[in-house]
Amino acid sequence: MEKNFPLTGFGTAAVHSGHEQDPNYAHLVPIYASSTFVYDEAEQGMRRFSGQEPGYIYSRWGNPTFTEAEQKIATFETFGVQKNGKQVEAKATLHASGMAAISTLMIANLKAGDKILTHYSLYGGTEELITNLLPPLGISAIITDLRDLNIAEEAMKKDKAIKMLYLETPANPTIQCVDIEELSKLAKQYGMLVACDNTFATPYLQQPFQYDVDFIVHSTTKFLNGHGTSIGGVLLGRDIEFMKKKVYATMKTLGGNANPFDAFLLINGMKTLELRMERHCHNAMEIAHVLERHPAVARVNYTGLPTHPDHYVALKQMRHPGAMLSFELKDGLQAGIDVMNNLKMCVRTVSLGTCDTLLCHPASMTHYSVPKQEKEKYGITDGLIRMNVGIENVQDIIADISQALS
Numbered sequence: 001m002e003k004n005f006p007l008t009g010f011g012t013a014a015v016h017s018g019h020e021q022d023p024n025y026a027h028l029v030p031i032y033a034s035s036t037f038v039y040d041e042a043e044q045g046m047r048r049f050s051g052q053e054p055g056y057i058y059s060r061w062g063n064p065t066f067t068e069a070e071q072k073i074a075t076f077e078t079f080g081v082q083k084n085g086k087q088v089e090a091k092a093t094l095h096a097s098g099m100a101a102i103s104t105l106m107i108a109n110l111k112a113g114d115k116i117l118t119h120y121s122l123y124g125g126t127e128e129l130i131t132n133l134l135p136p137l138g139i140s141a142i143i144t145d146l147r148d149l150n151i152a153e154e155a156m157k158k159d160k161a162i163k164m165l166y167l168e169t170p171a172n173p174t175i176q177c178v179d180i181e182e183l184s185k186l187a188k189q190y191g192m193l194v195a196c197d198n199t200f201a202t203p204y205l206q207q208p209f210q211y212d213v214d215f216i217v218h219s220t221t222k223f224l225n226g227h228g229t230s231i232g233g234v235l236l237g238r239d240i241e242f243m244k245k246k247v248y249a250t251m252k253t254l255g256g257n258a259n260p261f262d263a264f265l266l267i268n269g270m271k272t273l274e275l276r277m278e279r280h281c282h283n284a285m286e287i288a289h290v291l292e293r294h295p296a297v298a299r300v301n302y303t304g305l306p307t308h309p310d311h312y313v314a315l316k317q318m319r320h321p322g323a324m325l326s327f328e329l330k331d332g333l334q335a336g337i338d339v340m341n342n343l344k345m346c347v348r349t350v351s352l353g354t355c356d357t358l359l360c361h362p363a364s365m366t367h368y369s370v371p372k373q374e375k376e377k378y379g380i381t382d383g384l385i386r387m388n389v390g391i392e393n394v395q396d397i398i399a400d401i402s403q404a405l406s
């Protein structure tokens, strides 16, 4: 594709963006399975190391297969996003996992004495990082209910040490959403950085850079890859110089770099992001309606339903309400185990973002050994089932779920 050809549709950008002509004219970007890169002469090595000449040096520092994935994700998160009439730009750095990207984000931005302000509905690994690994380094977290803007502002006003507002929306397991625009506005008034985990939504459904957010992270393992074939993560920032210097140096030194094979799988998965998300969301809405009417189901947590407490926040900041939902069975633990055992097509597993429908029963799986009180703090009741609604033909998902429930 010619560099200046204007891409007007997200789906077209998903297919074409980020690709550059391969020197050997390969149609697709090759898997550059090479740990290091060579120089024509010693002077070229000098120029590359000093930054006078662009070029790859060592794959922990960068690799052509990573570059294509990074450019594609940067295009997604900035597609059509403008500030003061100008196109917003961002730089992406690919990582070995979502957790590696989040670790780089924290280490590159925070120092001893700094605090993070965040919402209590958070991915477990992120919570572990901010409550167990960062405190010995002098970085602590305030975890509160950010759905209440008064509570959020009170916390910001009270504590000058808060350096970063960290959002994750929508979030596990009850699909809570926080208002990115309002929280980001408040955080800016108090001079904070704002970061957002956009894994559940994907940039097709939600673009946090629209709301002045500084950093976005993803577990690319999920919807960006889309097929469950690799673990990966990405950190994006709008301050290109900061990304090129501080974030790049942090990623290189921590060593949480991606690998070329996983980057290749990610690139190919991302080409169908728009198509997949449209189908995921269409199916999720239908499933939510079926579950809502089912006599065995006490409650459905899906932001597409007006009964969800964050329905209007989701409507405001997301194109569609997403592919993730959870539902609570009236008969508790045993009913949850029975439904899981009765599944004939949908898959019993953790994780999300794949083409196939995945169901997880936290009380008997991920949270089996967590005390009941602790679980309920996060909305994990005995009868709660989380569902990643896949892209199968919806009547087949309905048939499997209906027979499993009966």
Ligand SMILES: Cc1ncc(COP(=O)(O)O)c(C=O)c1O
Pocket: 097, 098, 099, 100, 123, 125, 168, 197, 199, 200, 218, 219, 220, 221, 231, 232, 233, 351
């Ligand atoms: C919302 C969210 N953020 C981050 C992560 C961490 O990603 P990874 O498993 O790729 O390290 C996950 C993993 O499930 C997640 O669900």
